[in-house]
Amino acid sequence: MKKISLLIVFVLGITAVYGQDFLKKSKVSGSFQMDGNYYWEDKGIGITKEDINGEEFGAYGFGKLQYQLGNFTAGFRFEAYQTTPMSGFDSRVKGMGIANYFATYDDGTIGVTVGDIYDQFGNGLVFRSYEEWTLGFDNALRGIRAVYRPWEGVTLKGLYGKQRFYWAGYGENVPTSESRGMVRGVDGEWDLNSSIASMNNSKFRATVGASFVSKYEDASTLFVNGEELVMPQNVASYAGRLNLGYGRFTFSTEYARKINDPSEFNNYIYKDGQELLASLAYSQKGLGVVLQVKRVDNMSFKSNRLATQNDLDIGFIPPLNYTHTHSLPSMFSYATQPLGEMGVQFQVNYTIPKNTALGGKYGTKLAFNYSQVNDIKRDSINVNGVNMLNQPGTKGYTSPFFAVGDRMFYRDLNFEVEKKINTKWHLTLMYINLYYDMETIENHPGAEAVEANIAFGEVIYKINRNNSIRLELQHMWDNVGPNHTIEPGHESYYTKRGNWFAFLLEYTIAPKWFVSVADKYNYGNPIADNRDHYITGSFGYIKDQTRIAISGGRQSEGLVCVGGVCRTVPASSGISLTITTSF
């Protein structure tokens, strides 16, 4: 009681002295989003009453409120997830409450945050906390963070806390499956051009940075395959990064390492993990070229050694491949493989200049992209005279740094031409060749890889200033034909295989209205019962920062992926409403 009255006096004091200022300088803002779904039975695509399980309604919403007073900001986010089996969210996300709150003071030199923290060190290899609403993903760190910028171009950060794990409590008395270790990290970055006067306007640019992150979990011993293993209490990881630029060239790289971290995810091996990311880019007005490589070896880094899937990641492994947004290729999105992968990505963007034979009046935009991801090579190790691979309690395997594994996980080659023909017509064409290792990416043992060619075409006709019609056509040729023989028990691997045809027709009245109808038709599916149409209709209204959209129809099974993290959405049939706004 005494504390409360003390607080009241304190607040009143501030208000009395600064009352006028308070009102003038205070700023309240926020945002809101709600997605509501109603699902129904649809025998055509195999959705029965049992699948819906009496939970026809799904609703997912958040409201965020933020208060700002000069350099001080505080806010919270209320979340409500009423998930259903049809929504494809992890069932643990179900619940409601204030999931996130924070208070920050930052004057540009010193910054302090208490509460739920989102941050990233470098590319995030050893630390990244973030949220993706569409995936139901949030690994915010509840704790404290300090940022200090002693002089121009130098940033030092330190943080300490515990990650969010769905709705699990943050105290000591949570079940083992919900416990999380403490995460502690420091990061420093030095931008030479900003801090050294003679380099301010130099053609040569350089930034260097380093981070150190450690997690602490209670000591424990685990019995794996009948053998007692001692788990490390502290697991350290560190990374160094470098960014160099000279004129039109940029080179950036980051290397990370993690010491022994046996976990459920890596089958309790004690091998150190490592990761390398490097990019070389050249760019000038109208031309951009970038080559990237990466290598990941045993880099799953989680704050609970028992966690699997996408849970409780401390580090982030960026996928490098192109993100497809068109409906057919995006059914086969790559998900990063933290246990090991080697990838390369090459991209060219070029604009054929205006007023040339090929460029026409507006120029023609070309894009080429190639990416490939393979497994790493793993050699067995000798344990007590026996050669073994990936045995719990051992160092697992050795992996030559530059050797590429035989198994290809993903390959994508695509080419795009985009052309504004005149003020009325706009045309985009794209060709995509995909290789998708379904067995690895979707964890379907024995599934055949997808080798597909996809053609995409889009034409926009602008009727007048506000009214436009857009038509999108897509076709996918799969290596699995309609007469393909299917091994018994593998039927579920073929829900999206075989040839597809898709179209989308949209009418828009800028800036407010849009209506569209679309169909995806899996006419070439090897299982006759799966040759289904997925027809959807959408209608929406936008007023300034508010958007309301209603859509209904069939949703095909697929992966929703954001930044390499994916969520599987089952096929469903129903109607959905989305409202989003901010203030």
Added chain:
Amino acid sequence: MKKSLAFLLFGLMFFGLNAQNKSDLPNITLKDLDGQSINIAELSNDGKPFVMTFWATWCGPCVKEHNALSDVYDDWVEETGVKIFSVSIDDARSTAKIKPFVDGKGWPFEILLDVNKELARAMNVNNPPHTFLFDGDGKIVWQHTGYLDGGEEDLYQEILKISK
């Protein structure tokens, strides 16, 4: 523990009060395409209006909007002196690709990298594209989510209203 936390909170607020904060721009530092740190609170266009638009390479409507803005940008600058700050919310997956992507498309805007959506969160951006129009003092006068073909014209009408 609770008490000291509450005091810390009020202490922070007290400090906050002493700062000058006339604009709607938060005190957040992002990098530009050359790796230089830019304090968002210090963004300005010499007293003229400016636009801040959030986008991502994986967002189709965003790329369309940028292409459309790029086509008319020279005329807009000539007529109103407006400036466009374009904030990419792509994560580390694309950080190294943004510069060649933007140059390859020939976009003339000043690009900022919001790799962990820090600015997007502070500005209450739920989904890209999301476009803000600021007056010469850095106050938000208009905002819009989504992009439909021809939508840039409505932004231009709003710019004309505040640039005399």
